[in-house]
Amino acid sequence: MGVRGEPAAHRTATSGIVCGLVTAGAIGAVLGLLGEYQVHDFADTDATYGIAGGLVASVGAVAVLAAACGIARWRRAPWPAPHVVVPLVLVPAAVLPLVTGAERNRLEAGLIWGAAAVAVHVLLAYAMAGGRWRRRTAVALVLPCAVAGLLTFACQHRWRTQKFEAVGLPLYVPQAPGYRLTGSWAGRYSVSMALAGPSGARLYARIEGPDSHGLVCTAPIDRPRLSTEVWFDTESALFCLPGGAVLALVPGGDSGSVAGLLPSVTLRAVDAAVLADHPDNSAMAEPD
Secondary structure (H helix, E strand, O other): OOOOOOOHHHHHHHHHHHHHHHHHHHHHHHHHOOOOOOOOOOOOOHHHHHHHHHHHHHHHHHHHHHHHHHHHHHOOOOOOHHHHHHHHHHHHHHHHHHHOOOOOOHHHHHHHHHHHHHHHHHHHHHHHOOHHHHHHHHHHOOHHHHHHHHHHHHOHHHHHHHHHHHOOOOOEEEEOOOOEEEEEEEOOOOEEEEEEOHHHOEEEEEEEOOOOOOOOOOOOOOOOEEOOOOEOOEOOEEEEOHHHOEEEEEEEOOOOOOOOOHHHOEEEEOOHHHHHOOOEOOOOOOOO
16 A cells, blocks of 8 residues: 555655665765775775775665665555665675776766666666566666676776876876886876886886976976986986976886986877876885
8 A cells, every 4th residue: 555646656766766866875975985086006095995985885875775665664655675785785886896996086986886876776666566567677677787887997098097187297208219118107196107128127207296306497308317316226317397397217126227228218298098008007106
């Protein structure tokens, strides 16, 4: 027996939408605890916050949905009990990949998975309503999650590009004969790159803001100089970039000094999408 004058289909849709918004809110609350972009370095605590926040948000959503279903039952317009279980599955499914390796944009990821949550709850409501709704919607319950997962995967390169842009530094790649860019990394205040050369030789490049190395840049792309600082037990070469930023070029491992390379090294301005094409390499990650 339902509430007088309230069509069954309307009650079904209402229960799905309300429950979906609760689960979507739980996902958004967890993402709101995190930084806009994940920085994979030694100070990265996103997985800890994501797992803990996901657990708390899931339990909180379950409690809210249990109360809502209880109120609906008291009003003699019961909502399907399986609504209560959905946050325990959907919140971790949405959050965990975004804090354990995948790139993210909190707003866009929240919209994608929030829409999936509403769709799952609406489909569940109609599937539990019986009759023709059950036959038409039960098999479609996994589709919203599948679509959300595919959209998240499709957005990875764009979100990674946005992460390099968010650092706010001019982006340049060193060009040295025989060397090619193999890895890149976007930090909180710096960008670093790894380059592979002949016979296993390696170079690392790191871009930081003004005054990071005590170098006063008098012009964009100034002549490089050898630094008195020590990186990886050897000298680094410093280049001035626009806006006072500095690029440090450092030999890796037993690759020797960069002094011999300097006459042939040039810098190429790139956009963030070029660096996003390469996998993470945090060999010169920021300190804790």
